[in-house]
């Protein structure tokens with residue numbers, strides 16, 4: 001089966017993870033725009049023809065992108081080494 005990126009229509013997609021139970025889902029990543037999706041997500045997230053038009057990208061859009069935003073530094077907190085489930089609001 002040929003798979004294309006829902007966001008930019010690139011036909012080079014890499015499988016980056018698979019479900020522990022074989023054949024249930026895969027996580028795919030576009031080699032061009034880095035969009036990632038799980039194969040079990042809704043069609044509007046996994047199919048180019050149903051992906052929202054306002055969020056679609058072209059090669060020209062990617063060529064003109066000034067930079068990829070960096071990941072901000074971690075917020076201070078307990079060094080437990082695992083997620084706590086708490087979501088912090090950056091605006092507060």
Ligand SMILES: [Zn+2]
Pocket residue numbers: 005006007008009010030031032033034035
């Ligand atoms: Zn893409």
